[in-house]
Amino acid sequence: MQRILVIEDERDIADLITFNLQRAGYEVQKAHDGITGADLAIHEVPDLVILDLMLPGKDGYAVFKDLKRDARSRNIPVIMLTARAQTEDRIQGLEAGADDYLTKPFSPKELLLRVQAVLKRVDSSPGAVTVEYGPFKFDKNDLKFYLHGEPTDLTSTEFKLLLFLTERAGKPQDRNDLLRSVWGYSDDVHSRTLDTHMKRLRQKLGDQSGMVETVRGIGYRVATL
Incomplete structure (x- = not known):
């Protein structure tokens, strides 16, 4: 229960x-x-x-x-x-x-x-599962993120957004798909705050911020390695 x-x-x-x-x-x-x-x-x-x-x-x-x-x-x-x-x-x-x-x-x-x-x-994240992509590593069990092997403090929302994009690397993700994947639905308030989350996420990624790309008129994607 x-x-x-x-x-x-x-x-x-x-x-x-x-x-x-x-x-x-x-x-x-x-x-x-x-x-x-x-x-x-x-x-x-x-x-x-x-x-x-x-x-x-x-x-x-x-x-x-x-x-x-x-x-x-x-x-x-x-x-x-x-x-x-x-x-x-x-x-x-x-x-x-x-x-x-x-x-x-x-x-x-x-x-x-x-x-x-x-x-x-x-x-929705099964236990003891990790996702690795270039400098990124996700521990889906504990919601922990590592950049170049070093733990990086992401909020749960930032973690979910970056994981969603990384698991679909190279493919542009529509804003509404991103909103539904994290919040479960899309509305104007969440759409506005999505951009703020992405800005903060890029700041935390430092020299790897370019891995998260803006796709004009569509949304975002993680770059292909």
Whole structure:
């Protein structure tokens, strides 16, 4: 049974989420403040965190940063949940490395679909599998990336994007295909943040940044060796 941690200070919303997740077959833990939520995530290591951004004690962005700094919780997928509906808030959450973003009010059915989509993406990589291509090496089991044999810190989103391109090296990948492969669907917000993720990815690749090529009018590709 997959475990989901819900960090939400509004107890009626937390209870609603919990009820629907449990009915769908998930084991659920709850926290109603950021400090408790971060501690639970780091020490219990759930399969997914649903994280409200407006939390007492420590806000959601601070909790998210705590999770990404700790090796135990770094690879836990996170769906951000907030009453903020503005496009820039959504982009900020996605650019921070969140796996998805949902604004209140939301339908329980939509939340379940997004939970299922995120968990499916995480589970799609079989254990103990590595992919090597030129200076790149991917450990799909632990979501670790190595450049010239040296570990390079990529967010889970950056890892998935680069792996998707590398496994199709030399072939231009449409923007919508990239969006669906990482977020499960395509929309204008994700399309805008895709370019930001690619920019940061190239920065981390350093002298190998040219391996990720922009294909005008289509999307991106990893260069043929």
